[in-house]
Amino acid sequence: MDLYEVIGARRSVRAFSPKPVEREKLHRLFAAAAGAPSAMNSQPWHFHVAMGATRERVGQTMAQSTLHLREYIGILPQAKLDFAERFYADLGQAPLVAAVSAPIMSDDLDKLNTYISVGCAMENMLLAATAEDLACCSLTFSFWVRDDLAAAFALPEDREVVALILIGYPVEKPVAPPHNMDVVTYLD
Numbered sequence: 219m220d221l222y223e224v225i226g227a228r229r230s231v232r233a234f235s236p237k238p239v240e241r242e243k244l245h246r247l248f249a250a251a252a253g254a255p256s257a258m259n260s261q262p263w264h265f266h267v268a269m270g271a272t273r274e275r276v277g278q279t280m281a282q283s284t285l286h287l288r289e290y291i292g293i294l295p296q297a298k299l300d301f302a303e304r305f306y307a308d309l310g311q312a313p314l315v316a317a318v319s320a321p322i323m324s325d326d327l328d329k330l331n332t333y334i335s336v337g338c339a340m341e342n343m344l345l346a347a348t349a350e351d352l353a354c355c356s357l358t359f360s361f362w363v364r365d366d367l368a369a370a371f372a373l374p375e376d377r378e379v380v381a382l383i384l385i386g387y388p389v390e391k392p393v394a395p396p397h398n399m400d401v402v403t404y405l406d
């Protein structure tokens with residue numbers, strides 16, 4: 219696949235096979251992430267991959283996040299709410315769950331630069347996963363249990379979990395949701 223095909227083929231997947239992900243593939247995913255651009259080349263990201271007992275603990279922690287679903291997402295239709303409750307309870311059975319961490323910033327510009335840089339690394343990784351026939355789903359619903367996740371991933375106090383990324387072989391092929399193509403205004 220060329221780059222545009224990979225971009226077109228990438229989907230957020232929420233159902234995974236238990237098939238283990240080869241370590242060489244993982245290395246290529248994180249090498250792609252590491253090659254991303256970042257503000258002043260700060261490279262604020264670090265990827266923490268939960269396997270084994272840590273994967274279990276992260277799963278249990280994320281299952282707790284469903285307590286917040288009805289509280290904070292009252293606008294979702296019932297079917298989506300029920301799906302979300304099931305999905306966060308088992309994270310689509312993803313064999314690997316990575317946390318992306320970054321230094322905690324107080325200054326607004328530092329925060330902006332940090333989160334955008336982390337997003338660049340995440341997208342590199344998502345595209346690399348697509349090229350490797352793997353699939354991912356980024357999650358920021360992790361926000362509701364961020365302190366427990368920081369403990370589960372043994373983060374130092376000066377770093378925060380920005381997002382989780384589920385990684386594995388997909389067992390579903392989601393239809394692309396509508397993507398608005400009217401995203402540009404040219405100005406003379």
Ligand SMILES: Cc1cc2nc3c(=O)[nH]c(=O)nc-3n(C[C@H](O)[C@H](O)[C@H](O)COP(=O)(O)O)c2cc1C
Pocket residue numbers: 228229230231355356357358359360392394395
């Ligand atoms: C910053 C960010 C946060 C996201 N958080 C979640 C999430 O918490 N739960 C979830 O199911 N999907 C999450 N997603 C995936 C989006 O729902 C998905 O990208 C979007 O619906 C478009 O679908 P596509 O990725 O297949 O194009 C997130 C994506 C991004 C970029």
